Amino acid sequence: MTATVFIDGAAGTTGLEIRERLAERADLSVVTLPDDKRKDAEARRQALNDADFVILCLPDEAAREAVALIANPRTRVIDASSAHRVADGWTYGFPELGFDVAGAARVSNPGCYPTGFLASVAPLVRAGLVPADWPLTVNAISGYSGGGKALIERFEGDDSLAFRDYGFSLAHKHLPEMQRHAGLLYPPVFAPMVARSFRGMIVEVPLSLAALPAKPTRAAILDTLHQAFDGQPLVHVIADQPDELLMTTAGERTDRLDLYVFADKADAQARLVARLDNLGKGAGGAAVQNLNLMAGLDPLAGLIL
Ligand SMILES: NC(=O)C1=CN([C@@H]2O[C@H](COP(=O)(O)OP(=O)(O)OC[C@H]3O[C@@H](n4cnc5c(N)ncnc54)[C@H](OP(=O)(O)O)[C@@H]3O)[C@@H](O)[C@H]2O)C=CC1
Numbered sequence: 001m002t003a004t005v006f007i008d009g010a011a012g013t014t015g016l017e018i019r020e021r022l023a024e025r026a027d028l029s030v031v032t033l034p035d036d037k038r039k040d041a042e043a044r045r046q047a048l049n050d051a052d053f054v055i056l057c058l059p060d061e062a063a064r065e066a067v068a069l070i071a072n073p074r075t076r077v078i079d080a081s082s083a084h085r086v087a088d089g090w091t092y093g094f095p096e097l098g099f100d101v102a103g104a105a106r107v108s109n110p111g112c113y114p115t116g117f118l119a120s121v122a123p124l125v126r127a128g129l130v131p132a133d134w135p136l137t138v139n140a141i142s143g144y145s146g147g148g149k150a151l152i153e154r155f156e157g158d159d160s161l162a163f164r165d166y167g168f169s170l171a172h173k174h175l176p177e178m179q180r181h182a183g184l185l186y187p188p189v190f191a192p193m194v195a196r197s198f199r200g201m202i203v204e205v206p207l208s209l210a211a212l213p214a215k216p217t218r219a220a221i222l223d224t225l226h227q228a229f230d231g232q233p234l235v236h237v238i239a240d241q242p243d244e245l246l247m248t249t250a251g252e253r254t255d256r257l258d259l260y261v262f263a264d265k266a267d268a269q270a271r272l273v274a275r276l277d278n279l280g281k282g283a284g285g286a287a288v289q290n291l292n293l294m295a296g297l298d299p300l301a302g303l304i305l
């Protein structure tokens, strides 16, 4: 019998992305609620407990409520929200970093910005090239779909809005997962921004190589990243150093995550740059990848490479 997958929050930005990736699948049966029932607690309780897998594409509070509604011990959960990313009993849904997603009953999808940050930084901390107490910073730019329906409406309802700089409280909700899963003593200083592009994301970590105790070269960093992601179909370590990286207003729909390492000729400074689609490996693509692994299906089914 094919496994059933209930998408809670299927009418939202991430929910729609997941539905599209699962639309042609014969190896899964997708369940969604009709519009007049999608926020009805009883209808959701039933769908949550009837499904083999549920994917939560909800705001954090609604995701916590959904988990509390599940009484069926066989129902396995993938939560796209930030409610459970450092919670006990949950597996962080980043299989390329060694988390055992396939065997997990509760999987929390990484945030979009942390996906880029962790891919660049976690292997370097694990290899001892960046010490756990190093004061890292992250500069990142997201397509406006990263803020869900509300931010899409804001950008698409106001042509004069070009760019948004935010996160000035220095308490962004992604900091705990960045710190925890990179193995850092301190959270990075995080400067997120939004551009007038529907989708797409660039996450950049500047590094003073000369100041680091291990004084790593660009070649050593590339080698560490290559080893970390060798054979991973979604994560690509790119040895080239292009002059520029561009985002278009529509953005590219992809589940790839591309990692670049830029450095000066003397290996004194570097910029680690991750490029992804916030709705791909940053959300919907990662959810489908994790679902494939948990259900023991073709790991790349439905993904956009
Ligand atoms: N957008 C992105 O790039 C990423 C998003 N995420 C996370 O995924 C989750 C969903 O985000 P996103 O799709 O962007 O958000 P959206 O606002 O686009 O969608 C959220 C959906 O949840 C619905 N909803 C809200 N409350 C309830 C409830 N109590 N019961 C049932 N449905 C409810 C909303 O209904 P209505 O349509 O009526 O508003 C909406 O359809 C969030 O936790 C977000 O942080 C994670 C990574 C990246």
Ligand SMILES: CC(=O)N[C@@H](CCC(=O)OP(=O)(O)O)C(=O)O
Binding pocket: 080, 081, 082, 110, 111, 112, 113, 142, 143, 144, 145, 146, 147, 148, 151, 173, 174, 192, 193, 194
């Ligand atoms: C552009 C924008 O507003 N982005 C969102 C994060 C989107 C996201 O990744 O959601 P998760 O936290 O569930 O991962 C923000 O900064 O709050």
